Amino acid sequence: MSDAVLSTKNLVKTFGALKAIDDVSVDLRPGEIHAIIGPNGAGKSTLIAQIAGALRPDAGSVWMGDRDVTRLDTSARARLGLGRTFQISALAMEDTVLENVLLGALGHSGKPWRLFRKVHADAELRARAMAALERVQLADATHTRTSALSHGLRRQLEVAVALTLNPRAFVMDEPMAGLGAEGSKVMTGFLDGLRQEAPILLIEHDMDAVFALADRISVLVYGQVIASGTVDDIRRSAEVRRAYLGEDA
Amino acid sequence: MIAERYINAVVLLGLLVVPSYALMVDEPFTITLATRAVVLALAAVGLNIALGTGGLVSLGHAVFFGLGGYAMGILAFHAQTYAPLSLGIFEIGGTKSMPIIWLVAIVVSALAALAIGLLSLRTSGVYFIMITLAFGQMFYYFAISWSAYGGEDGLSIYLRNDFPGLNTLQPMPFFGLCLALLCLALILHWRLLLSPFGLALNAARQAPQRVETVGLNPMRLRLVAFVISGAVTGLAGALFADLNRFVSPTMFSWQLSGELIVLIIIGGVGRLFGPVLGAILFVVLEHWLGAVTDFWHVWLGVILLLIVLFARGGLLGLLTGKEGPHV
Amino acid sequence: MSTLLLIEQILNGLQFGVMLFLMSAGLTLIFGVMGLINLAHGSLYMVGAFAAAAVAGATGSFLLALITALAAAATAGALVEIVVIRRLYRATHLDQVLATFALILIFSEGTRWVFGSFPLFLDIPDALSGPVSLPGGIKYPLYRLALIGIGILVALGLWWLTARTRLGIQIRAGENDREMIAALGVDISRLYTIVFALGAALAGLAGALVGAIQSVQIGMGEPVLILAFVVIVIGGIGSIKGAFVGALLVGLTDTLGGIFLPELFKLFMETDAATQTGSALASMAVYILMSLVLIWRPTGLFGARA
Numbered sequence: 075m076s077d078a079v080l081s082t083k084n085l086v087k088t089f090g091a092l093k094a095i096d097d098v099s100v101d102l103r104p105g106e107i108h109a110i111i112g113p114n115g116a117g118k119s120t121l122i123a124q125i126a127g128a129l130r131p132d133a134g135s136v137w138m139g140d141r142d143v144t145r146l147d148t149s150a151r152a153r154l155g156l157g158r159t160f161q162i163s164a165l166a167m168e169d170t171v172l173e174n175v176l177l178g179a180l181g182h183s184g185k186p187w188r189l190f191r192k193v194h195a196d197a198e199l200r201a202r203a204m205a206a207l208e209r210v211q212l213a214d215a216t217h218t219r220t221s222a223l224s225h226g227l228r229r230q231l232e233v234a235v236a237l238t239l240n241p242r243a244f245v246m247d248e249p250m251a252g253l254g255a256e257g258s259k260v261m262t263g264f265l266d267g268l269r270q271e272a273p274i275l276l277i278e279h280d281m282d283a284v285f286a287l288a289d290r291i292s293v294l295v296y297g298q299v300i301a302s303g304t305v306d307d308i309r310r311s312a313e314v315r316r317a318y319l320g321e322d323a
Numbered sequence: 324m325i326a327e328r329y330i331n332a333v334v335l336l337g338l339l340v341v342p343s344y345a346l347m348v349d350e351p352f353t354i355t356l357a358t359r360a361v362v363l364a365l366a367a368v369g370l371n372i373a374l375g376t377g378g379l380v381s382l383g384h385a386v387f388f389g390l391g392g393y394a395m396g397i398l399a400f401h402a403q404t405y406a407p408l409s410l411g412i413f414e415i416g417g418t419k420s421m422p423i424i425w426l427v428a429i430v431v432s433a434l435a436a437l438a439i440g441l442l443s444l445r446t447s448g449v450y451f452i453m454i455t456l457a458f459g460q461m462f463y464y465f466a467i468s469w470s471a472y473g474g475e476d477g478l479s480i481y482l483r484n485d486f487p488g489l490n491t492l493q494p495m496p497f498f499g500l501c502l503a504l505l506c507l508a509l510i511l512h513w514r515l516l517l518s519p520f521g522l523a524l525n526a527a528r529q530a531p532q533r534v535e536t537v538g539l540n541p542m543r544l545r546l547v548a549f550v551i552s553g554a555v556t557g558l559a560g561a562l563f564a565d566l567n568r569f570v571s572p573t574m575f576s577w578q579l580s581g582e583l584i585v586l587i588i589i590g591g592v593g594r595l596f597g598p599v600l601g602a603i604l605f606v607v608l609e610h611w612l613g614a615v616t617d618f619w620h621v622w623l624g625v626i627l628l629l630i631v632l633f634a635r636g637g638l639l640g641l642l643t644g645k646e647g648p649h650v
Numbered sequence: 651m652s653t654l655l656l657i658e659q660i661l662n663g664l665q666f667g668v669m670l671f672l673m674s675a676g677l678t679l680i681f682g683v684m685g686l687i688n689l690a691h692g693s694l695y696m697v698g699a700f701a702a703a704a705v706a707g708a709t710g711s712f713l714l715a716l717i718t719a720l721a722a723a724a725t726a727g728a729l730v731e732i733v734v735i736r737r738l739y740r741a742t743h744l745d746q747v748l749a750t751f752a753l754i755l756i757f758s759e760g761t762r763w764v765f766g767s768f769p770l771f772l773d774i775p776d777a778l779s780g781p782v783s784l785p786g787g788i789k790y791p792l793y794r795l796a797l798i799g800i801g802i803l804v805a806l807g808l809w810w811l812t813a814r815t816r817l818g819i820q821i822r823a824g825e826n827d828r829e830m831i832a833a834l835g836v837d838i839s840r841l842y843t844i845v846f847a848l849g850a851a852l853a854g855l856a857g858a859l860v861g862a863i864q865s866v867q868i869g870m871g872e873p874v875l876i877l878a879f880v881v882i883v884i885g886g887i888g889s890i891k892g893a894f895v896g897a898l899l900v901g902l903t904d905t906l907g908g909i910f911l912p913e914l915f916k917l918f919m920e921t922d923a924a925t926q927t928g929s930a931l932a933s934m935a936v937y938i939l940m941s942l943v944l945i946w947r948p949t950g951l952f953g954a955r956a
Contacts, residue, residue: 165530577872632749
């Protein structure tokens, strides 16, 4: 437990009468992909929002390594090495692909206050940005306006922006969402190689991808982790089948 | 469709040629009109940095315009009455020197923008609009009730202020000064757009959560943009006061804040020359329609309504066939 | 400073407050239900005042004037909603600001075209003129007291409308989920027109009522509109309860500040300087109040979180 790169301890979040997150403790260790699965409305988005710092938990804490980041905001957590991707692409749609990754590089450099230098002329930023684009095979689309990208390419760009941060941990919210079979395969292969660089907390609906990628799976139902273990453990768990698939065991 | 940079070049050229021609045929009033357009354009360029690039719909930019105006009015008033200006513990004399007045106008409006920004940027969307509007009103009523500097009647300055080496009493040199400052402000905005800061600010308008997730603070980006924006509009206020040799609380009025936004929209929001084109169009409309009918504001309203409903990119959008950034 | 004066000023503040409430209720309802920021709400206030002054001038009947004001403002509101506002619900705030700013220009100059630049006057009806004696020997204008009464009645009526009627249920549902109530078969665009006309009618009523104690002139709506914005920012946008509390707070702060701040400064300053500083500060008091509320609660007293 102590070697966890990212962890939550007894998180609680309620909205009115609804307990969206009820005493959730999950962790992410070096080199692994830890998938969080669960039916719609199980609280996955609420969990991720609290880990990323967009939502304050009512109780419990969020840790990056041995540092308590519960009271830090999103940007502070990002500076500590949290790389997040969004379920619905959050990109600057009017800007080019390059400009979106440049933004990431800028965040990594921590120097957004240079008011009179040309951002495109900064070799260091540019190199970092281009490296990220090449890794997700978007180097051809460098100067394309983001709004002109296909849905699948936008998902890849999301990941590229996170890559520019050199994060210590990735938190990815449904990176396969809306991708076709082919796109999912490409993304799966890519994430597979990425885990050596930094572990990934993966929220995903695409079960083929989850079973192909995950080292560990936690099942979230009605705000509680009802099971956690290896792929085989989860496949075998009667409780998971009952709660998640609605089957009689 | 015409490339935007050609239109920009034509606009700049027009701003040089028309007043020069007016000078040759001895039509000083045309030069005054051109100066009015240039100064309003400068104010709107300031607003465009916050509104067009930063996405901050400030309905209170008249605050900075007015502060710039009163910075000029108060300093020149003390210079013309030879009464020292008391600042609590120490006293300073007034001044008729434009560079000093400009500096004071810039600093004062930047400080005000910092204070107003710190408060109002805690909110967003429609709250931000209403709060900036309310701050504008606060300064307006303060100026009205502050009788030491003319209260509701305002302050008249008998002679235009001085600039080293130029005869500012003549319309053309003063126009030249204003145009030079407008060009500087345009260069400032242009360089900002190309800078790391501009990239981040632009992204903060389009996808604020994204900016946060890369470790930047959108609120700080917006605050800096708001301060720069306020400072430029403040400088325009000082020039406007010098153009009219008069300041009054109407410089703080919410109608003025609204008109500054209108200038940007009819020109093309978020585009470098949008405010310039808008200001020229506005002054031309004001002059021509104003001569035809006493009720030219009705027609301005109709034109504005048509632009909002049917021509989102303003005049530059129509000419270039591209809508431009969304705010 | 006597108690009598204090009570009189508190009543003045309440009277101002309830009139602000009439303006703010419509604004906040329109924003809450349709997500629209309407700068032209002040123009509807002006329309009400001008309609009342014109009718009262022609017929001499104050009641008829009030009814006309309500009808004229509601009609103008419905018309504007159908012709312009309807196209703005999905537009950005900037577009809404601009389009409604354009409407102000058209309304103001249009009114000047019809009525000329000179202010009109609307007389207080005989039945309500003169002072009335209150317990404790206070004499207070009956008309202003009536305004307070009307304001409170309207507040109760609005509460009843939103809490107890079918229309109210639809309005509240519309605040939460546009698609849902459309799916339930409610005619959304008709609902929006009704809400907009209702807000307009309240603004028109306020304009007509206030018109009898101030002059009826072009541009009379905008200062009130901006104070109404302050009210709903303080109260929380979308909340009628917030609008009521905010309106009374702003009304009292503005009225009492203007009287008592100069007096307060006289305690430790020379008379001239105290009057100057006090009245300057008083003119900013409501905005300072707003800033304080915002520092404390960025979404207002009764506003939704987030």
